[in-house]
Amino acid sequence: MxxxxxxxxxxxxxxxxxxxxxxxxxxxxxxxxxxxxxxxxxxxxxxxxxxxxxxxxxxxxxxxxxxxxxxxxxxxxxxxxxxxxxxxxxxxxxxxxxxxxxxxxxxxRLPSPPLSPEPVLLQAPDLPEQWWADLAEAVAAIRGVPAHPERTVVDQGYVHRVPDILPEFAAEDLTVRHWETAHGDLHWANLTAAPLRIIDWEGWGAAPAGFDAALLHAYALPVPDLARRVWAEFAGLLDTPSGRLAQLAVAAEVVQAAEHDDTHARLEPFVRRHLGTLL
Structure with a gap:
């Protein structure tokens, strides 16, 4: 039928x-x-x-x-x-x-085009220090908006299902204890450079603290210098229990999406390599 x-x-x-x-x-x-x-x-x-x-x-x-x-x-x-x-x-x-x-x-209209036509960058962009400072301030301001009761990027149910996708984390305590507002899709196709603009606000909502930084870092992994810079800028969010869970949630999303589109299929090996550092 x-x-x-x-x-x-x-x-x-x-x-x-x-x-x-x-x-x-x-x-x-x-x-x-x-x-x-x-x-x-x-x-x-x-x-x-x-x-x-x-x-x-x-x-x-x-x-x-x-x-x-x-x-x-x-x-x-x-x-x-x-x-x-x-x-x-x-x-x-x-x-x-x-x-x-x-x-x-x-x-x-945006004064400059997005940094990439797709979420993953192929080479590190030449971004001034002020751009990184503005991005850090923007992420902090987003996190400071109280979580909206009807808006969710990732919920606890999804985080608890991470072992269904990444079974190596089955023995972990996956209870998120710190939730914050997130843009939810903070990747390189949603950022501009001159000056910084963040676009695509359809799906923002509550997520594990550090989710935006974790997503941006994941989509930078194919460019090691860029990934290191993202980590250095947001280590205070990523190198925490909630930030670790945010990274697992992002990784699970990438692995799931890799079954359906080429962009995430290309990103998946880099994400799985990064997961080794989280075990």
């Missing part, structure tokens, strides 16, 4: 229409597709003549943590967390049978 999967709405058309609805002019004929085909994004010029970036995505329901993430982040995180300003948003039901809901966010 086959399952009928609803076809995705025509996001290219939606993207152009919502740009005009928000008073913006598309600067490209065709927006860029995201992974999985559920998103479109591209450059626009706002009604004020400023460069903007319009992103839309579709989901089965117009609710939930991911749906509410960007607007809530814009409200809760202050200027110590550098990110593109959210200028406007819109949401509407999908096409005829309402099987999809579509959401749009209009941001100011």
């Amino acid at each position: 086959s399952l009928l999967i609803p076809s995705l709405p025509d996001l290219d058309s939606h993207w152009s229409r919502v740009a005009h609805h928000l008073g913006a002019r598309p600067d490209t004929a065709t927006p860029y597709p995201g992974s999985g085909g559920h998103t479109r994004s591209g450059p626009v010029t706002t009604a004020d003549g400023e460069p903007g970036w319009l992103r839309i995505w579709c989901a089965p329901r117009s609710e939930g943590a991911v749906w509410e993430g960007p607007a809530l982040a814009a409200h809760l995180f202050d200027e110590r967390v550098p990110r593109p300003a959210l200028l406007a948003e819109a949401a509407w039901d999908g096409e005829d049978d309402d099987r999809w809901a579509v959401q749009a966010h209009l941001y100011e």
